Amino acid sequence: MDQQELRITAALAYVDLKDEEYEKLAAAVEQMLQYFSKMMEVDIKDLPPTTHALVRENRTRPDQALPFPDTDSLLENAPETEDRFIVIPNIL
Numbered sequence: 001m002d003q004q005e006l007r008i009t010a011a012l013a014y015v016d017l018k019d020e021e022y023e024k025l026a027a028a029v030e031q032m033l034q035y036f037s038k039m040m041e042v043d044i045k046d047l048p049p050t051t052h053a054l055v056r057e058n059r060t061r062p063d064q065a066l067p068f069p070d071t072d073s074l075l076e077n078a079p080e081t082e083d084r085f086i087v088i089p090n091i092l
Contacts, residue, residue: 001029 001009006026010017017025068074071084080087
């Protein structure tokens with residue numbers, strides 16, 4: 001990434017840097033780009049997608065509707081109800 005691209009990117013991100021900070025940023029960006037190019041060399045075509053490097057299974061659970069035994073006590077806490085529905089005031 002050349003200096004002009006770096007300055008444009010910083011301006012788009014609303015980052016105001018001094019000239020010496022651009023030099024440090026340029027070195028850091030170059031290091032990241034080298035790291036990313038090294039990552040492109042790794043063969044990942046047979047690897048399944050994961051959400052975390054150490055988790056082997058999906059962390060979500062299936063949605064299940066479970067009955068709640070005391071809905072009447074919940075509805076008693078609502079400020080206003082109508083036919084077992086909670087009334088929500090109009091905002092607009």
